[in-house]
Amino acid sequence: MKIRGIIFDFGFTLFSFENPSIEKYLDCFRRGMSKSIKALKQEKIIEDNNQILEDFLTIFNKKRATYFKLAMKTKDEFPTTLLFKSALDLLKEKGYEIQEEKIKEDFLETLAELYHSCEEEEWKPDDKTKFTLESLSKISTLKIGLISNHPNHKTIKNLLKKNEMKDYFDVIVTSAKFGKRKPISGIFFHTLKRMGLSKKDAEHCIMVGDEAADIIGANRIGMQIILKEREYEFPYEKEIKIPNLIRIKSIEEVLQYID
DSSP states (O other), X not given: OOOOEEEEESBTTTEEESSOOHHHHHHHHHHHHHHHHHHHHHTTSSOSOHHHHHHHHHHHHHHHHHHHHHHHHHOBOOOHHHHHHHHHHHHHHTTOOOXXXXXXXXXXXXXXXXXXXXXXXXXXXXXXXXXXXXXXXXXXXXXXXEEEOOSOHHHHHHHXXXXXXXXXXXXXXXXXXXXXXXXXXXXXXXXXXXXXXXXXXXXXXXXXXXXXXXXXXXXXTTOEEEEEOOSOOOTTXXXXXXXXXXXXXXXXXXXXXXX
């Protein structure tokens, strides 16, 4: 069967987070938040006052935890820009003076990008990622897409651009932009449509990912599926019960399954 499109997951499929742990993720976010707070103070959106900053961090962290639980339950995405806007709104409700006129969408995007900037430093492409994408890009009849469950679209684009891989993709879709997370069928159909393909083309397309959200979601709409096995097991992983599932150790193995 001739393959018309291939869609990749981002994290732990094309790129890996070096020595992942909850502590390391949280440290990245703490350091990123320091940059975001510096920007908030420079723009004088909030006062440089220890009590205000302490309350802002408390509100932000509680809201982040709430959004995370909701995202896992509903598969709705809550972008980092919304997280900052919600935290600032709640800070105002607490009685603090906030320079609302300065909180524009582009500034919220700056805050989100700063917040995720230390995370960006840790994501590295696998050894064969660029070779694989370059090889696939030479097939003129093949469309290449990417879907990432990530709350900040710019972070994914930054990483691809920084590693000179952005131009290999016909489409880059994130849950931050789409508003829903994998395994929701809609994000897969949306990506296929943007690749110039239809729902009927799903059976002629491959999804390559490292977890249940990628594999189960794509399988549900009739796509062919390849599981990229990673070195690390994550807590609360959902078991993938699909017979005869193709499993690969290294990303360049997908080239074997393209006509």
